[in-house]
Amino acid sequence: MMHQTTTILTAGSAHVPRMQAIAAAAYADALAGLDGLPDVIGSIGEDLDAGPAWVAQCDGQVAGFLIACRGDGALKLVNLAVDPAFGGRGLARRLLTRAEQSARRWGLTRLELVTHVGMTATRAMYRHLGWHEAQVTEPAVYLSKTL
Numbered sequence: 156m157m158h159q160t161t162t163i164l165t166a167g168s169a170h171v172p173r174m175q176a177i178a179a180a181a182y183a184d185a186l187a188g189l190d191g192l193p194d195v196i197g198s199i200g201e202d203l204d205a206g207p208a209w210v211a212q213c214d215g216q217v218a219g220f221l222i223a224c225r226g227d228g229a230l231k232l233v234n235l236a237v238d239p240a241f242g243g244r245g246l247a248r249r250l251l252t253r254a255e256q257s258a259r260r261w262g263l264t265r266l267e268l269v270t271h272v273g274m275t276a277t278r279a280m281y282r283h284l285g286w287h288e289a290q291v292t293e294p295a296v297y298l299s300k301t302l
Contacts, residue, residue: 159213161246163253166208166220171200173217174210174236181236189273191294195234202233209253211237211246221250229299230258232268251284259302266300 166174178196185192199222202208206224210217219237223230232254237246251266258266266286270277272294281298282288290297 159244161218161244161249162212163209163249164212166203166210166222168200168203170210170217170220171203174199174203174220177217177220177238178234178236180239185271185274189271189294192271195236199234206231206233207254207257209250211241211250213241213244213246218244219246219250221254223254225261225263228263229265229267230254230261230263232266235268247280248284255300255302264302266302268298270296270298272296 175196178199182192182195186195202222202224206222207230208220208222211219218241220234221232222234223232225231235247235250237250255266268281268286270281272291274296278288278296278298281300284300286298286300288296289299
């Protein structure tokens with residue numbers, strides 16, 4: 156197996172086109188099959204302006220991203236996506252770890268996010284990483300992780 160170098164960097168406006176392409180690929184099945192999803196692609200530039208964001212680079216290519224915003228003592232995850240071609244390499248975990256480290260450094264006490272009830276694999280990943288489902292109000296599932 157070829158060694159891959161992965162780096163987590165602060166995202167900037169130059170990353171937006173690649174982030175949009177990643178989101179389109181990562182969310183393709185969900186967008187085709189689930190009602191009630193927010194605009195996870197078109198809002199990336201605006202979301203990036205609202206808060207901290209990071210990209211995961213594998214051997215120099217942007218392969219995933221996480222966008223968040225700060226509020227109410229929490230770091231709220233707005234969008235997390237990994238290019239399916241880079242799936243299974245732990246990029247989501249690495250991005251979440253960076254977000255968690257940053258939240259702690261900023262004195263925040265928890266991470267929060269909202270996902271769709273139909274995104275069962277996503278929900279399972281978060282539970283595996285120590286998150287808990289705080290509330291289900293279909294189609295929304297509210298998850299949190301205490302720091």
